[in-house]
Amino acid sequence: MKLNTEKLLMIPGPTMVPNEVLNTMALPIIGHRTADYGALLEDTVDKMKKVFQTKYDAHLITGSGTAAMDMAISNTVDKGDKVLNIVNGNFGDRFYKIANTYKANTMLLDNEWGDMADVEKVKETLEENPDTKVVTIVHNETSTGVKNPIEEIGKVVKDHDAIYIVDTVSSLGGDYVDVDKFNIDICVTGSQKCIAAPPGMAAISVNDKAWEVINKTETKSFYLDIKAYQKKWESSKETPYTPSVSMTYAMNKALEIVLDEGLETRFKRHDKFAEATRAGLEAMGIELFAKERARSVTVTSALYPEGISDKDFRGTLNNDYDVLVAGGQAHLKGKIFRVGHMGSVKEHHILGTLALIEAGLKKLGYDAGCGVDVAKDYLL
Amino acid sequence: MKLNTEKLLMIPGPTMVPNEVLNTMALPIIGHRTADYGALLEDTVDKMKKVFQTKYDAHLITGSGTAAMDMAISNTVDKGDKVLNIVNGNFGDRFYKIANTYKANTMLLDNEWGDMADVEKVKETLEENPDTKVVTIVHNETSTGVKNPIEEIGKVVKDHDAIYIVDTVSSLGGDYVDVDKFNIDICVTGSQKCIAAPPGMAAISVNDKAWEVINKTETKSFYLDIKAYQKKWESSKETPYTPSVSMTYAMNKALEIVLDEGLETRFKRHDKFAEATRAGLEAMGIELFAKERARSVTVTSALYPEGISDKDFRGTLNNDYDVLVAGGQAHLKGKIFRVGHMGSVKEHHILGTLALIEAGLKKLGYDAGCGVDVAKDYLL
Known part of the structure; x- marks a missing residue:
């Protein structure tokens, strides 16, 4: 098939x-x-x-x-x-x-x-x-x-x-x-x-x-x-x-x-990618879900802005842009989305995704500004 | 590696x-x-x-x-x-x-x-x-x-x-x-x-x-x-x-x-390959292990001729000819060898293997004759 x-x-x-x-x-x-x-x-x-x-x-x-x-x-x-x-x-x-x-x-x-x-x-x-x-x-x-x-x-x-x-x-x-x-x-x-x-x-x-x-x-x-x-x-x-x-x-x-790559280098890369993703999303006015002291370096969870539906948001990213991000599980379904940034992920994946999150949100009526611009500073 | x-x-x-x-x-x-x-x-x-x-x-x-x-x-x-x-x-x-x-x-x-x-x-x-x-x-x-x-x-x-x-x-x-x-x-x-x-x-x-x-x-x-x-x-x-x-x-x-391929055709192919393998081995003077009424069509088990060691025989096939056949399990270890002929196997695999079993046995002092000649008649 x-x-x-x-x-x-x-x-x-x-x-x-x-x-x-x-x-x-x-x-x-x-x-x-x-x-x-x-x-x-x-x-x-x-x-x-x-x-x-x-x-x-x-x-x-x-x-x-x-x-x-x-x-x-x-x-x-x-x-x-x-x-x-x-x-x-x-x-x-x-x-x-x-x-x-x-x-x-x-x-x-x-x-x-x-x-x-x-x-x-x-x-x-x-x-x-x-x-x-x-x-x-x-x-x-x-x-x-x-x-x-x-x-x-x-x-x-x-x-x-x-x-x-x-x-x-x-x-x-x-x-x-x-x-x-x-x-x-x-x-x-x-x-x-x-x-x-x-x-x-x-x-x-x-x-x-x-x-x-x-x-x-x-x-x-x-x-x-x-x-x-x-x-x-x-x-x-x-x-x-x-x-x-x-x-x-x-x-x-x-x-x-x-x-x-080396474990140390790999841990640092994951730290940096997580920081960039969080900073990018926050600069879009999106609230992160996990408390600051408890944030994962391999996946970032974020609350949907008011009025943005999970189905529309992830559907747009998937169908229009071929990018998969995850939704919430259990009682968090519909309330949060999750961006994975682990393993062999590269800078262009992070920045491309953040830019498309902005584009997707804009399509759905939420003006996210340009968080990707903030994120990229963390990657230099 | x-x-x-x-x-x-x-x-x-x-x-x-x-x-x-x-x-x-x-x-x-x-x-x-x-x-x-x-x-x-x-x-x-x-x-x-x-x-x-x-x-x-x-x-x-x-x-x-x-x-x-x-x-x-x-x-x-x-x-x-x-x-x-x-x-x-x-x-x-x-x-x-x-x-x-x-x-x-x-x-x-x-x-x-x-x-x-x-x-x-x-x-x-x-x-x-x-x-x-x-x-x-x-x-x-x-x-x-x-x-x-x-x-x-x-x-x-x-x-x-x-x-x-x-x-x-x-x-x-x-x-x-x-x-x-x-x-x-x-x-x-x-x-x-x-x-x-x-x-x-x-x-x-x-x-x-x-x-x-x-x-x-x-x-x-x-x-x-x-x-x-x-x-x-x-x-x-x-x-x-x-x-x-x-x-x-x-x-x-x-x-x-x-x-x-079709299930029927596939079953017939396995039947034919099993018959060819059995006939080939028997023509070499090798005794099949499974009783005639009970023989698998996907794997053939055979008793080692007197004096042939499992280690030498399978070692020769593996190391000299790059062909893997299996040995016996549990109390049959050292007594039998097993030839699989299932899945995507083709005529040339069967005949090549039988010919190399003959060659291997000959190397180890057992003259197996030319069973592969008998086997090929089953494959036409």
Whole structure:
């Protein structure tokens, strides 16, 4: 069937994939039980660990980021176990739902959507609940454009028995994450955000504190049983089930690009792009949704000006200009729009998009002025 | 890193992928929450249903074939439920292991590895156990090169309350399968065998009898909860979690190729290739492993001639000639080798491989004569 693959993806994932990476996807398939694949997988896991910044274990999973979230929870949480789910958006809520699927004794620490999680409250809750087994949080809430203080919360959790599970699906490789330094026991991420590979593969890091819990937890999933992954890895550097060979090619190349750019440089680039986007939108008179202290560097959320409909605005950008931005999720539907600026995004994508946001708003009767002019000063 | 993607894949999966399909893998990514992706998914599912030959529901899963096997079991089997696992190879055994993971009351109907499952025994067991909830079988056991009589067993199961789960991972699109006619309630398959797409996507069909059971079964997995897939599909023709967009491109094209060739023509081609391979090997004086009445049309298993080591034989084919054939699994390791001839395989692949099997054996001291000469008569 006919496909239109000419849209600019300024959504918070999947993001645009460099040609070098896309080209690996078209390579012929190799057998996954061969020394060639073993060497590829080992090299890819090694690169993945460098991006996680961990000296512990990591696995690649053929599946969505949600598969890795599920793997993290189903391998650490038994029925009745006390789980603290820190929630301030749709993906934090997903951890809560997963923990409930496994009948955990969940404690929902609900924070305002649009603000960051409250470190003090986490501390209090853990002190009141010393039998907490698992704490979950999402580093970068794409649903709200919020970044959570995972390093600070990691300092709190490390003094307790609980293990600390962090979703960095839309931050790792773009925003500053240091798994070992941040005391993250299990970190999950996806291929299709800041790493800028196609969607279809997820990754998980596991340290010794987490293995202790995993080894005492009942096996509740077959496909996502992390012990099977570890066992196969230790015996033959293979995956227990047939992996996506093409996605392994792509991840290897995408991670190479991340490491070649350098993590520090990449974090700074994401900071700069986020600042430019925010400044551009604010100069258009648009109010940012996320509180200033809590703003994501990979996605910017903004409130619609009075009278602008989500359908018309995003429809105009998509249909007239071939640019995709995202709408709001859950109760934020229709109220906010979200601009992704992560992964392999470049200055011209940011400025082109801001200029078209202005053009789109003008068409719909809102005079946004020239925010792009302000934004470009941040990019020089 | 440097990759050698020049090997001929005569293993029972992953199989060689047509260029037309590989090329779709390199297409830029589209947003998975867009009308464009919705149309692509709908068209792909529609094609998948034609290959399943079902009028009921089907879903695509980002994951291995094992993910679909797990989805089939975890959504139908609760703790203590009676499950009949018909086993005559490694993959039949995998269903048994999955059912045990969910603490089913499993009944293992063990058949000789190398022979087909016994229909009468299935009938007897179901009559003795009318409270059986689920029956599992693998159509084509790649581990042994055996094909099971799934149509005949389907006729038996349909008169019972039990639902019939069939793994057609290495047969669908190559060997004759008609899901509705065979009374299969849940059928699972993978992308990387007879459909000849890269590995990384699985598919599942579900009929009304199966939904009745699913709706009464406890949700035991988050990522593989089929009710979430169905709900999202019914509301918006989307997947609940980010799918592999690239694999959706590839599956769409690969299924189009299958349907363009025509299922009947494709089945006949696989029959012919299997006959040629078997005749060629037998003409070399090599004994086939699977019993005559039970031979797969997608993979041929053969016993090593006395004195030929698996390591040397497959090493020679791989290192000297760039041809991959498979070894044995579990207790058959070192005793058999397996030649895959499914998917997009062509006459020259079959004949080239047979000739190199002869050459390889000769190098190792076994004079195999000229079986390829016999094989080619089957291909005219």
